[in-house]
Amino acid sequence: MSNPDILRQNTSDPFAGERLKLSYFHERQAVLNLRDAWSSWNGFKFADYYYDVDYEYFCIRNTCGTYDICPMQKYLIEGPDALAMLNRMVTRDLSRLRVDRVTYVAWCNDSGRLIDDGTVFRLGDTRFLLTCGSPCLAWLRKSTLGFDHLTVTEYTEDLAALSLQGPTSFAVLDAMGLAAAHTLKPFDIGHFPFAGGELMISRTGFTGDLGYELWIEPDLALTLWDSLYEAGEDYGIQPYGESATNMARLEAGFIMPYMEFNEALKTVNFEYDQTPLDLDLEWLVDFTKPHFNGRRALLEQKTRGPKARLTKLTIEGNKPADGALLYSDQTCGKEIGYVTSAMWSPAVKANIALAMIDTKALRGEIWAEIYYQRELRYHQKIVRCTAVSKPFWAPARARATPPQLT
Amino acid sequence: MTATDTIIIGGGHNGLICATLLARAGQKVVIVEADSQLGGLARHRAFYPGFHASVAQTLYALPKAVIDSLSLEKYGFEPAKEPIETIALSPAEPPIFLSRNAIAGATDTDRRAFPAFQQRLQRFSQALSPFWAKTLPRLGATGLQGLMTYGHLGVKLRTLGKADMLEFFRVATLPMRDLVDEHFEGESLKAALCWDGLLGSQLAPRSPNQGVLTLLNRKAGYWGGSHSAPEGGIATLISALVAAATEAGVQCLTGNAVQHISVEGSEQGLFCTGVELANGEVLKSQRVASSADPKTTFLDLVGAQHLEIEFSNRIRRLRSKGYVAKLHLALSELPVFSGLDKPLGRLILAPSMDAIEFAWDAAKYGELPEEPVMEVFIPTLIDPSSAPPGQHILSANVMYIPGEPKGGWTQSLRQQLMQQLMETLSEYAPGIENLVLGSELLTPADLEHTFRLTGGHWHHIEPAIDQLLMMRPTYEAAQYKTPIEGLYLCGAGSHPAGDVSGNPGRNAAREMLS
Numbered sequence: 001m002s003n004p005d006i007l008r009q010n011t012s013d014p015f016a017g018e019r020l021k022l023s024y025f026h027e028r029q030a031v032l033n034l035r036d037a038w039s040s041w042n043g044f045k046f047a048d049y050y051y052d053v054d055y056e057y058f059c060i061r062n063t064c065g066t067y068d069i070c071p072m073q074k075y076l077i078e079g080p081d082a083l084a085m086l087n088r089m090v091t092r093d094l095s096r097l098r099v100d101r102v103t104y105v106a107w108c109n110d111s112g113r114l115i116d117d118g119t120v121f122r123l124g125d126t127r128f129l130l131t132c133g134s135p136c137l138a139w140l141r142k143s144t145l146g147f148d149h150l151t152v153t154e155y156t157e158d159l160a161a162l163s164l165q166g167p168t169s170f171a172v173l174d175a176m177g178l179a180a181a182h183t184l185k186p187f188d189i190g191h192f193p194f195a196g197g198e199l200m201i202s203r204t205g206f207t208g209d210l211g212y213e214l215w216i217e218p219d220l221a222l223t224l225w226d227s228l229y230e231a232g233e234d235y236g237i238q239p240y241g242e243s244a245t246n247m248a249r250l251e252a253g254f255i256m257p258y259m260e261f262n263e264a265l266k267t268v269n270f271e272y273d274q275t276p277l278d279l280d281l282e283w284l285v286d287f288t289k290p291h292f293n294g295r296r297a298l299l300e301q302k303t304r305g306p307k308a309r310l311t312k313l314t315i316e317g318n319k320p321a322d323g324a325l326l327y328s329d330q331t332c333g334k335e336i337g338y339v340t341s342a343m344w345s346p347a348v349k350a351n352i353a354l355a356m357i358d359t360k361a362l363r364g365e366i367w368a369e370i371y372y373q374r375e376l377r378y379h380q381k382i383v384r385c386t387a388v389s390k391p392f393w394a395p396a397r398a399r400a401t402p403p404q405l406t
Numbered sequence: 407m408t409a410t411d412t413i414i415i416g417g418g419h420n421g422l423i424c425a426t427l428l429a430r431a432g433q434k435v436v437i438v439e440a441d442s443q444l445g446g447l448a449r450h451r452a453f454y455p456g457f458h459a460s461v462a463q464t465l466y467a468l469p470k471a472v473i474d475s476l477s478l479e480k481y482g483f484e485p486a487k488e489p490i491e492t493i494a495l496s497p498a499e500p501p502i503f504l505s506r507n508a509i510a511g512a513t514d515t516d517r518r519a520f521p522a523f524q525q526r527l528q529r530f531s532q533a534l535s536p537f538w539a540k541t542l543p544r545l546g547a548t549g550l551q552g553l554m555t556y557g558h559l560g561v562k563l564r565t566l567g568k569a570d571m572l573e574f575f576r577v578a579t580l581p582m583r584d585l586v587d588e589h590f591e592g593e594s595l596k597a598a599l600c601w602d603g604l605l606g607s608q609l610a611p612r613s614p615n616q617g618v619l620t621l622l623n624r625k626a627g628y629w630g631g632s633h634s635a636p637e638g639g640i641a642t643l644i645s646a647l648v649a650a651a652t653e654a655g656v657q658c659l660t661g662n663a664v665q666h667i668s669v670e671g672s673e674q675g676l677f678c679t680g681v682e683l684a685n686g687e688v689l690k691s692q693r694v695a696s697s698a699d700p701k702t703t704f705l706d707l708v709g710a711q712h713l714e715i716e717f718s719n720r721i722r723r724l725r726s727k728g729y730v731a732k733l734h735l736a737l738s739e740l741p742v743f744s745g746l747d748k749p750l751g752r753l754i755l756a757p758s759m760d761a762i763e764f765a766w767d768a769a770k771y772g773e774l775p776e777e778p779v780m781e782v783f784i785p786t787l788i789d790p791s792s793a794p795p796g797q798h799i800l801s802a803n804v805m806y807i808p809g810e811p812k813g814g815w816t817q818s819l820r821q822q823l824m825q826q827l828m829e830t831l832s833e834y835a836p837g838i839e840n841l842v843l844g845s846e847l848l849t850p851a852d853l854e855h856t857f858r859l860t861g862g863h864w865h866h867i868e869p870a871i872d873q874l875l876m877m878r879p880t881y882e883a884a885q886y887k888t889p890i891e892g893l894y895l896c897g898a899g900s901h902p903a904g905d906v907s908g909n910p911g912r913n914a915a916r917e918m919l920s
Binding site: 088 | 670671672673674675676705709710711712713714715716717718719722882889
């Protein structure tokens with residue numbers, strides 16, 4: 001096995017500055033990445049999968065798995081103006097977010113187009129942690145204009161973070177001696193002594209199932225990993241990568257950058273980005289708040305109604321509708337939208353998809369033109385789709401407090 | 407007390423004009439001015455006991471339409487009977503006298519070229535002149551009004567005739583140097599002809615993209631943009647504006663600085679409710695119109711936290727560094743300029759376009775120019791009452807002086823600049839140093855401080871193509887409305903631009919009444 005650590009330390013490496021960074025959990029994850037299936041995320045070497053995508057997906061749904069969120073971007077925003085600054089930036093009202101609570105947020109440019117989504121952790125009255133998928137420091141700096149009493153700290157590499165998701169995730173914590181975490185309700189934060197340091201646990205995740213995110217100082221990252229895997233041995237713990245995450249989040253109905261939305265600050269073509277209303281995230285936009293970025297544009301769009309809306313579909317048959325165009329009738333006469341993500345869902349036992357569909361067409365029939373391959377030959381199917389309003393996968397155990405112990 | 411309809415921030419000429427027009431339309435209007443005196447950069451101040459002058463030293467951009475729309479003649483303002491001459495001076499050449507359509511003292515070639523050159527620019531300026539007095543439509547707007555404005559512009563340019571129209575498009579964004587080099591040969595003449603395209607901006611003769619357009623804007627003023635000095639001085643313009651405002655019922659609170667523009671929020675969004683003064687007093691109104699510069703208005707008075715992120719950062723990045731210093735000298739008698747019987751006119755002390763360019767080269771790197779160039783006027787020749795009998799004032803616009811020189815402004819740097827200015831002046835008017843009773847030097851940093859002018863910029867923000875027309879000061883605030891409901895702009899940072907033209911104030915009032 002190659003050892004990138006040696007490359008990194010080798011000062012004669014002509015590509016030293018170009019090599020992917022290694023996560024604080026890399027040492028353990030590299031051993032388990034039997035397929036060497038690496039991709040990258042924010043400059044970190046990052047597992048696409050470890051052994052088998054479906055196997056990892058079933059661990060999320062049937063036992064539990066860990067997902068490395070060290071590459072996720074983290075910013076610490078502290079000071080008397082921190083709340084006001086964040087509250088002007090995001091579409092949700094953070095003033096009601098209590099200490100030791102997390103909330104899902106989105107933020108937009110002045111035109112109401114979505115820049116990114118993420119989570120805000122209220123760590124104290126004037127102390128917040130913002131996490132998101134893509135680097136956001138430049139936007140945060142712009143957002144602080146007019147707010148003099150705060151600091152924004154790039155905190156990504158100051159925390160080791162690991163997501164622990166699946167029905168047995170609490171059982172693993174319990175076996176580790178963290179039974180006290182049973183009181184955590186969804187979006188709660190708890191602080192627990194661990195190996196001489198402090199482990200922060202939030203009941204959050206990106207799978208729509210019971211799960212937690214674990215936050216710890218980098219020096220204790222491997223100790224945490226070892227404790228989890230020792231305690232989790234009987235509970236089917238397994239690392240999972242990007243591919244299994246993408247399956248789980250789609251079942252939960254969560255949006256993914258560059259699948260459902262194109263980050264506004266990186267979009268070249270006019271209105272090829274999306275607003276939260278386009279993405280069916282109106283519940284995330286609090287118009288009772290008099291001022292937040294993009295409000296005027298979003299209010300105007302709300303009045304007019306979005307032209308298209310992200311819609312959950314169940315689709316006839318079992319052929320995933322990846323990239324399918326959608327039509328208002330079986331003859332494919334009028335195009336009304338396109339699929340953004342699709343899969344056969346083993347948990348739901350349904351052919352599911354997220355799709356952007358013209359709002360007007362939502363009242364009528366929806367047909368998907370699916371192309372699929374069989375031994376290099378393409379075949380086409382035109383099948384009926386049904387719009388659904390609830391997440392495809394939302395088991396009661398995801399919200400049960402105390403959580404199940406099996 | 408009845409409720410105030412509109413509070414105007416700043417009692418300069420634009421604030422006064424906007425206030426008067428609103429009050430005449432029936433609004434109850436209050437002007438809040440930080441200084442004890444109205445008039446802004448045109449206010450008449452004592453800079454030395456017995457000697458009064460204003461930073462604005464001549465009039466050129468004030469259009470007849472503004473004078474007429476306010477009936478200023480009724481309130482004691484009389485435009486000059488004729489414009490003053492511009493006199494190009496150089497230690498190396500005899501003086502050249504420029505009036506509107508003729509020059510004296512220049513070479514035969516230059517003399518012959520001048521009338522056609524002036525007339526063509528005048529035709530261009532006339533084609534554009536309606537647009538300085540209009541609100542320019544938002545980019546992307548497709549309303550009838552907007553299309554008509556652009557249609558009107560098209561028709562105006564078309565009626566220039568094919569040759570002139572093509573020539574207009576060719577020269578409109580030329581550097582001043584290229585324009586005058588095409589037509590003239592005399593060095594000091596060319597420097598003087600450049601001057602009005604450059605004054606007050608971050609532009610030198612070789613700077614592309616703006617000089618000619620600025621010149622055309624100025625030429626839309628009374629006397630075709632020729633500089634003039636009304637009898638009684640610029641003070642008569644301000645006193646007429648104040649009288650017009652007072653008669654219209656405008657209330658003026660002088661000596662009251664605005665600390666904040668009050669902003670409140672509801673489910674409808676943010677809206678402006680009035681202003682809070684530095685003394686803590688809160689004044690309520692339906693609307694506020696600010697003639698303060700856009701950075702002061704949005705970043706200091708509103709606060710970026712009440713604006714959107716991209717908008718507030720565009721305001722932060724507005725280019726607003728001024729490079730003109732003001733020199734006032736109190737003189738015991740009329741100075742004698744070499745070659746001139748009497749220094750009556752506007753004297754351009756710049757031997758060549760290179761001299762102007764070199765002065766800019768130094769200033770843009772934060773240094774004082776080795777040889778400053780300047781525009782000199784003796785206001786006491788028109789209005790003797792601004793100095794004690796027999797004594798005189800020299801007023802000069804000096805280019806280019808950085809607002810933030812390397813190492814900052816120190817006493818010794820000021821002295822160095824003052825000494826340089828006196829040396830330059832004595833080259834043209836030997837012995838002038840012996841006449842000086844007192845002086846005032848206002849660097850861009852002083853102008854910023856004294857007149858609450860970000861960067862000490864005359865035009866509030868640079869009048870360049872990125873910050874002009876439907877982009878002035880920036881999109882989403884370029885039609886006098888702002889993103890805050892009830893808050894308007896009515897100062898030099900709005901279309902068309904700075905100078906004492908009054909168009910921003912007049913246009914803003916029209917928008918607020920529409």
